[in-house]
Amino acid sequence: MKDEYDVLVVGAGPGGSIAAKTAAEHGLDVLLIEKRAEIGNPVRCAEGVGKESIKPFIESDPSWISAEVKGARIYSPDGTAIEMSEDIAGPEVGYVLERKIFDRALTLQAARTGAEVMVKTRATGLIIENGFVRGIRGEHFGDDFTVRANIVIGADGVESKVGRWAGINTTLKLSDIETCAEFLMADIDFDQDYCDFYVGNEIAPGGYAWIFPKGKHEANVGVGVLGSRVGSTKAIHFLKKFVDKSCSDGHILEIIVGGVPVSGPLERTITNGLMLVGDAARMTDPITGGGIVNAMITGQIAGEVAAKAISKGDTSTKMLSEYETRWKSAIEDSLDKSLHAKEVLTKMPDGQLDMLAHSIKDVNFGELTATSLLTEITRRNPKMLWELRHLL
Amino acid sequence: MIVINRHKCGHCGACVGVCPENAIDLVDAWVEISDKCIECGICVKVCPVGALEIQHEG
Numbered sequence: 001m002k003d004e005y006d007v008l009v010v011g012a013g014p015g016g017s018i019a020a021k022t023a024a025e026h027g028l029d030v031l032l033i034e035k036r037a038e039i040g041n042p043v044r045c046a047e048g049v050g051k052e053s054i055k056p057f058i059e060s061d062p063s064w065i066s067a068e069v070k071g072a073r074i075y076s077p078d079g080t081a082i083e084m085s086e087d088i089a090g091p092e093v094g095y096v097l098e099r100k101i102f103d104r105a106l107t108l109q110a111a112r113t114g115a116e117v118m119v120k121t122r123a124t125g126l127i128i129e130n131g132f133v134r135g136i137r138g139e140h141f142g143d144d145f146t147v148r149a150n151i152v153i154g155a156d157g158v159e160s161k162v163g164r165w166a167g168i169n170t171t172l173k174l175s176d177i178e179t180c181a182e183f184l185m186a187d188i189d190f191d192q193d194y195c196d197f198y199v200g201n202e203i204a205p206g207g208y209a210w211i212f213p214k215g216k217h218e219a220n221v222g223v224g225v226l227g228s229r230v231g232s233t234k235a236i237h238f239l240k241k242f243v244d245k246s247c248s249d250g251h252i253l254e255i256i257v258g259g260v261p262v263s264g265p266l267e268r269t270i271t272n273g274l275m276l277v278g279d280a281a282r283m284t285d286p287i288t289g290g291g292i293v294n295a296m297i298t299g300q301i302a303g304e305v306a307a308k309a310i311s312k313g314d315t316s317t318k319m320l321s322e323y324e325t326r327w328k329s330a331i332e333d334s335l336d337k338s339l340h341a342k343e344v345l346t347k348m349p350d351g352q353l354d355m356l357a358h359s360i361k362d363v364n365f366g367e368l369t370a371t372s373l374l375t376e377i378t379r380r381n382p383k384m385l386w387e388l389r390h391l392l
Numbered sequence: 393m394i395v396i397n398r399h400k401c402g403h404c405g406a407c408v409g410v411c412p413e414n415a416i417d418l419v420d421a422w423v424e425i426s427d428k429c430i431e432c433g434i435c436v437k438v439c440p441v442g443a444l445e446i447q448h449e450g
Contacts, residue, residue: 035420042421044404122419159405159418172409179406179440227410227438235440257440259406 001118001140001147005031007306008136008149009115010123010162012039015278015295016155017106018057020115022303023153028310030115031147032107033138035122040103044158044258045292046182046220047097048195048212050369053293054095057300058109064102067215069094070193074373076357077200077350084365084373085194094195096212096220097292126152126165126274132315133166133273151306151315152274155299158259160280166271170280174227176263178207178289181235181255182222183243188250190219198242199345199353205229206346207289209242221247224260224289226346262286264339265332270320275302283331287338287345287370294331301326334371341374356381393447394425394435400443407435407444 007023009016012034020032047066054060071085072094111117120141127135127146135148154162158177163170190196190211198209206226211219223239235257243250261282269281277283278295285294305323309315345353359380365372405418415428416435436444 037420042403120420157405159408161408161414161417164414170409171412171414174410174434174437177406177410177438179438180404181402181440227406230437234442236442255402257402257404257406259404259409259438259440261409 001031001116001145002029004135004148005029005116006149006310007031007151007153007303008147009033009153009155010136011035011155011157011280012107012117012119013103013155013157013278013295014057014106014292015280015299016153017103017110018296018299019153019155019277019303019306020117021106021110021113022300023306024110024114026304026307028307030110031149032110032115032117033121033123034107034117034119037120039107039119040100043099043256045099045256046180046210046212046222046289047099047214049095049097049290049292051095054296057296058106061105064098064105065095066098066218067096067192067213069096069195069213072195072197074197074199074357076354077202078354078357080354080357080361082357082361082363082373096195096214123156123162126162128166131272133271150273150310153299153302153306154274154276154280155278155295157279158261160276162274163266163276163280166274168266168268168271168276170266170276170282172227172261172263172282176261177227178224178260178262179227179230179235180207180222180224180258180260180289181239182220182257183239183252184214184218184254184256185221185243185247185250186216186218186253188217188219188221188247190247192217200350202350203242204238209238211246218253219247219250220256221250222256226262229346260284260289260291262289262342264335265327269327270317270323272317272320273315275305275320275323277302283327283335285335285338285370286342287374294335297330298327301330337371337374341370393449394429394431395445395447396423396425397443397445398422400441402441402443404440406438406440410434410438
């Protein structure tokens with residue numbers, strides 16, 4: 001570790017690794033730190049992602065693809081299935097990832113581009129001088145250190161501290177976080193070509209349960225519940241109930257837990273010398289909970305803006321506002337639509353969810369996106385769903 | 393005070409994300425709660441596995 005870098009990235013998930021790689025590609029001196037001993041482990045994710053959407057960031061490699069699916073099915077409380085599928089050659093075919101390997105591949109990509117990577121290295125505070133973030137205080141293998149940087153990129157996930165240290169309020173309300181539990185299960189009998197979603201107030205209040213194929217008759221079986229809808233019954237209890245009903249014959253190989261922000265993006269994602277990306281900036285989709293792609297998109301933009309700011313010798317909020325303009329034009333529209341939909345759908349009783357499902361169950365969806373689903377729901381239920389008018 | 397059952401904790405960081413006092417830290421693979429904690433119990437509610445508990449003294 002040197003005493004000073006152009007850019008310091010906190011957190012080596014997909015957002016941080018892409019930010020570090022992008023900044024290094026522009027010739028910057030970059031340090032990427034990860035508090036855990038191991039990149040990508042433990043996983044906190046259901047691992048589903050669109051095939052096309054990750055293409056711009058890394059060359060596809062079978063080592064981190066557990067399974068390829070041709071579609072998704074959503075089951076309403078009464079069991080009505082909405083199928084969204086494409087020809088296996090279609091552009092929106094999905095992958096179920098092996099995050100432990102995927103995350104490492106992304107970090108390695110950053111390292112090979114020239115970023116210095118350090119594991120078991122955590123940030124414990126920011127160096128702030130004259131209103132500018134100028135580096136971090138940290139701890140590596142039990143030893144304290146300080147390191148200076150012209151720009152700090154906070155990619156420190158749902159538990160982000162970097163933003164808070166800089167005075168940005170990142171606190172999630174209970175109605176803005178999904179509390180999740182998942183088993184990796186083997187030897188369960190299910191259709192390996194689909195990612196299945198189950199909605200309903202009994203199964204997963206304010207969230208959904210899922211079965212995502214992992215190949216070799218294995219699957220990620222999980223439940224996410226809205227924080228404000230949880231009482232003494234925790235996500236893990238909802239999961240056990242779901243497993244008892246759906247796949248009790250399977251064997252549990254791993255347990256995974258996680259918190260997923262569903263607040264919509266932070267109002268402020270920058271300050272002098274600092275940008276927040278991915279889950280740390282609450283960029284996850286409020287309906288699907290998907291965060292990997294938005295983390296990489298915002299990481300890349302942050303890396304590019306960092307290069308520009310440093311070349312001009314100006315890391316002020318004014319200069320970094322280009323980051324906000326660009327991420328907004330890339331993903332704000334879809335995040336807004338999902339947020340509106342979340343507000344409406346998470347309050348619906350089961351009967352209404354069933355009515356929605358009945359109204360679109362025979363639709364042949366052209367593309368495999370939450371937006372196309374929401375658009376169709378709104379089109380077919382103009383009166384009942386006036387609340388969803390923002391989605392069109 | 394808030395008590396963490398380290399055997400239950402899956403170190404996912406959800407409790408850190410919701411803490412209004414910035415009193416919780418996920419260090420490597422364990423959770424620490426500082427004396428800034430006001431015992432609001434929001435972290436107890438969000439924990440996916442029920443690893444956190446408010447324990448009243450006395």
